[in-house]
Amino acid sequence: MTKGRHVTRKSKDDPTYSAQWSGVTHAPIARGLHCSICGKHVHKESDSYYCPYCDDYVRTMENK
Secondary structure, eight states: TTTTOOOOOOOSSSTOOOOOTTTOOOOOOOEEEEEEOOOOOOETTEEEETTTTTEEEOOEEOOO
């Protein structure tokens, strides 16, 4: 795995999966926030939050 690439749960059969880009981010981790879908860490990209595991922009929840 190269730097910036994360494990993703998205299937290669998913039409939105990209072998080149799925799970890739170099944006900083949004400390204190997690993905509201899977609960894993998210990255702050502009005004959005990207979950590399879900391979999508998601809503977030605070750490408890």
